[in-house]
Amino acid sequence: MLTSERKALIQQILQRDGRVVAKALSQAWGVSEDTIRRDLRELASDGVLQRVHGGALPASPAIADFAQRERTGSAAKANLGRLGAGLIRPGQIVFLDGGTTHVHLARQLPRDLKATVVTHSPSIAVELAHHPTVDVEIVGGRLFKHSVVAMGSASAEAIARIRVDAYFMGVTGLHPDTGATTGDHEEAALKRLIARQAAETIVLATREKLGAASAYGILPLAGIATLVAEAGRDDDRLVPFRAAGLSIVTA
Structure with a gap:
């Protein structure tokens, strides 16, 4: 699975479930947890999600000035x-x-x-x-x-x-x-x-x-x-x- 495909799926899961768990994604997709954590870091830097212990939650868009x-x-x-x-x-x-x-x-x-x-x-x-x-x-x-x-x-x-x-x-x-x-x-x-x-x-x-x-x-x-x-x-x-x-x- 390409990085862009994983990131798109992560955003879909966030929208559907309100959270993602890194370990569960790594097992489901057959990639390392480090790979998932890197995806989450990059999405967090884009303001898409908020990282928490073990995974991520949807980031609030209500942080504008x-x-x-x-x-x-x-x-x-x-x-x-x-x-x-x-x-x-x-x-x-x-x-x-x-x-x-x-x-x-x-x-x-x-x-x-x-x-x-x-x-x-x-x-x-x-x-x-x-x-x-x-x-x-x-x-x-x-x-x-x-x-x-x-x-x-x-x-x-x-x-x-x-x-x-x-x-x-x-x-x-x-x-x-x-x-x-x-x-x-x-x-x-x-x-x-x-x-x-x-x-x-x-x-x-x-x-x-x-x-x-x-x-x-x-x-x-x-x-x-x-x-x-x-x-x-x-x-x-x-x-x-x-x-x-x-x-x-x-x-």
């Missing part, structure tokens, strides 16, 4: 934002992570909602500047331009002093094996800190994030209470998340 993500999937993100906004109750203190989907959530908060939003996202703070009854607390720090959020030690110190009812966490991938992941290790660490300060963590996930993985783990599925997903209620992709005990809300 903020400006590019603003231009894609706005209708789906608006639907997710509407459902997410409906999960916030009067009087709650919630943390809104950065991200284009959460901008839609902020935009669709009811005009009579009395609540407090904590955020390290300038975009979300600006979106809520004219909301009549939502108080906004801004966490400062060094601007991480890729996600347009504040990060660094100053951010971590401020967040460690805050307790919130719910954390709406941004992710680039959500996979049954790896849980919630993102593409930057410092951002992953800050997200873990925010989740520890929250009574519950909620994830809004567009279609391409389900079953995908990025390089840096944030939380296992057990650390997430609710998934708001761009998928039909009977979508097979939701089965492992439901089995893990997540509450599922579908757009």
Whole structure:
């Protein structure tokens, strides 16, 4: 089998099964595991997959910069934002992570909602500047331009002093094996800190994030209470998340 044929089959298996196992492929195709691992390395360098111990998972395409993500999937993100906004109750203190989907959530908060939003996202703070009854607390720090959020030690110190009812966490991938992941290790660490300060963590996930993985783990599925997903209620992709005990809300 040619290298190009193996790579094409690997991508087909990833799409069908949501994972590939190097040992199983080497046995099925009669090639060495080193050959399969080389194929996986090359596909990973092309951004096709995310390597994990023993094989690979689909790579998340949701790692583009903020400006590019603003231009894609706005209708789906608006639907997710509407459902997410409906999960916030009067009087709650919630943390809104950065991200284009959460901008839609902020935009669709009811005009009579009395609540407090904590955020390290300038975009979300600006979106809520004219909301009549939502108080906004801004966490400062060094601007991480890729996600347009504040990060660094100053951010971590401020967040460690805050307790919130719910954390709406941004992710680039959500996979049954790896849980919630993102593409930057410092951002992953800050997200873990925010989740520890929250009574519950909620994830809004567009279609391409389900079953995908990025390089840096944030939380296992057990650390997430609710998934708001761009998928039909009977979508097979939701089965492992439901089995893990997540509450599922579908757009």
